[in-house]
Amino acid sequence: MTASLPTWSEKMLQLLRRMNNFYLPGSTLHSCIRFEVEGEQVGWLQPKIASILSRFPDVFTSHGGAMSVNRCLDSYAKRSEAVDQVLQELRKDESLTCLKGWRNEKYAVMPRFCDTPLMCMERSATSLFGVKRYGVHLNGYSWDDSGRLCMWLGHRSATKQTYPGKLDNLAAGGLAASCGVKQTMVKECEEEACIPACIAEKARPVGTVSYTYEDEEGVFPEGQFVFDLELPLDFKPRIGDGEVQNFYFYPIEKVKELLVTEEFKPNCALVVLDFLIRHSVIQPDTEPYYHEFVAGLHKSL
Amino acid sequence: MTASLPTWSEKMLQLLRRMNNFYLPGSTLHSCIRFEVEGEQVGWLQPKIASILSRFPDVFTSHGGAMSVNRCLDSYAKRSEAVDQVLQELRKDESLTCLKGWRNEKYAVMPRFCDTPLMCMERSATSLFGVKRYGVHLNGYSWDDSGRLCMWLGHRSATKQTYPGKLDNLAAGGLAASCGVKQTMVKECEEEACIPACIAEKARPVGTVSYTYEDEEGVFPEGQFVFDLELPLDFKPRIGDGEVQNFYFYPIEKVKELLVTEEFKPNCALVVLDFLIRHSVIQPDTEPYYHEFVAGLHKSL
Structure with missing residues (x-):
């Protein structure tokens, strides 16, 4: 044969x-938690990434199946700035290979394309957050x-x-x-x-x-x-x-x-x-x- | 305002x-069970329909989250014929309004469009079985x-x-x-x-x-x-x-x-x-x- x-x-x-x-069956989809900003889902976090982000409780807070940008960060500018500072810190972590491709190019983060952006984020970091x-x-x-x-x-x-x-x-x-x-x-x-x-x-x-x-x-x-x-x-x-x-x-x-x-x-x-x-x-x-x-x-x- | x-x-x-x-949330999707032929899903059954079909155990058999056409019906012709007989019986049931629109028009039933059809079914009945x-x-x-x-x-x-x-x-x-x-x-x-x-x-x-x-x-x-x-x-x-x-x-x-x-x-x-x-x-x-x-x-x- x-x-x-x-x-x-x-x-x-x-x-x-x-x-x-x-x-597909076997993907991390069902173990991922929602990444939310202002109560709206904007991405997906694999468990290992959620665990890393939980080291920055001033910026990221967890609650029932989701992780959010802290509500105290109450503007586009504050959220973008705070998350960028975390990312600058994480660039030192050799295991996050995607950040080695840092582009200095900002992507808008929003629930849907037609929505007003809630923050912006370095392009190479979007895959960590599963942001579209x-x-x-x-x-x-x-x-x-x-x-x-x-x-x-x-x-x-x-x-x-x-x-x-x-x-x-x-x-x-x-x-x-x-x-x-x-x-x-x-x-x-x-x-x-x-x-x-x-x-x-x-x-x-x-x-x-x-x-x-x-x-x-x-x-x-x-x-x-x-x-x-x-x-x-x-x-x-x-x-x-x-x-x-x-x-x-x-x-x-x-x-x-x-x-x-x-x-x-x-x-x-x-x-x-x-x-x-x-x-x-x-x-x-x-x-x-x-x-x-x-x-x-x-x-x- | x-x-x-x-x-x-x-x-x-x-x-x-x-x-x-x-x-959408609130649909019957999560209460539906799979409708299978020869081990392959070909449709979705709302619970009330599955309950009606279970009255015909020679034709439909249930097993863990799915209902199948009986394996004894081992050809396209036998399956099509047996299901048609059940549908002729069900036409007498006034509650199944879709069958009032009986068309005498046969639709092919298959897991995907490119597959060989596993049986055929009267057009007006396809919605009962959630057949595409x-x-x-x-x-x-x-x-x-x-x-x-x-x-x-x-x-x-x-x-x-x-x-x-x-x-x-x-x-x-x-x-x-x-x-x-x-x-x-x-x-x-x-x-x-x-x-x-x-x-x-x-x-x-x-x-x-x-x-x-x-x-x-x-x-x-x-x-x-x-x-x-x-x-x-x-x-x-x-x-x-x-x-x-x-x-x-x-x-x-x-x-x-x-x-x-x-x-x-x-x-x-x-x-x-x-x-x-x-x-x-x-x-x-x-x-x-x-x-x-x-x-x-x-x-x-």
Whole structure:
């Protein structure tokens, strides 16, 4: 008896499961406690993290299945400042590997995207608190001279802190505190791929991709705003801030094959999968996991 | 102090909550037991239904938190036949109102859409067993002479069994056992709106919309395959099998307003909401519940 190799569909399903492993049996989901600010849940704390934070009772207080930022810290500024001081202290702790990737980039913390932020937090610390991060991702595409759908991919710099050398969307970035969604997308287009604002502004918002994974660095609930940009066939992105070392223009079938390889940054592969579904490259009568793919691209806690 | 009227966004969020009320606190979700066939879950049974089914021990057997079709019924045909006999008996029970809408239309029962069906079941009974139903929905649209995006809506017949007189998508229908997805869509286009196959086949599959609600008739997990069809501006649908009494061609802003009124069949409103997001009519910087909308359109058990 020979074991058959997994198909493309099976490999994609595995990727979706990995990117949503916080929902799988055996995850820490059921042992996590809620992280709350002003009585509203804004994240998830693994037990080992809750135990570390309990060493700072002036900032974090526990109560029945939840840990809160102390109510005495009664403003956005006070909470942000107090938590930052704790994080500066924790950076000395070698075991919290995620903080080694300190970015000096502040993320807004809120129960839902539409709510007023309750505090802000260093980007690299959000996984400790299981705070949801939001970002923007751009699918850049054209039809070539023979009418084939083709997509631009970025090749991440070998020196990038996260996912060096992996394939990426044409442009993408985190939504920093108090920045607009489209504004962030246009800024990333300019910085990463030298796409002028007059072109980038034609990108169309087409939905979101959401997933939650966990690893040794914490819990990562992420929500990406997705944009599609059809580019003129003679347009070529150029290397901008050096986060990308090259750009490739591939037929969509080649992009599809690459998605399930180790070459691709996993969350960017999900953004392209969503594109393949919306653009009918993947069809319900021939893709057995069509429903599972759409569900896996839109998981919410 | 005057209470302000709910905004469009708030009304849409309420509709999404209503269509996903099985996930809300207070639903029967946590008192339901799993409905299994051949060891695989295929539905949810509310306690009162499980109690009724336990009167038929030759067909249904209980075991730790689940009720199964008896293992002795060891084929698709035997299971379908035995369950049908029970349902014929239960039709005499006046309290099971859903069975009054008996359709003589068989739905496939399977753990996931891609699996081989384990049995089939009368459509009107699926909610008793919380078996997931699949269907197809078509967004038909054009740009009018002044470049405005407009959409075709169907006005359901006043004599239709479900949702009489409500607004509907241009075409829609349930996926009967052993029918293809695109094939069903093309068939519904012909039957309901006299759209010839040569036009209907140009419809593009663009994803799914999934939700689960419950009411006095049971649990309704539903998954709709969504198609978009851009129609020539001079094309007009015509009344076909009489399930629709009229068609309207409205600017998309008017359609958007109608979605949150009592005029619209609720699941069709969700299919249009998905269209509005994919076609950038709704945008993340101006729609506070953008993420919640996308999440609510793709809930899975």
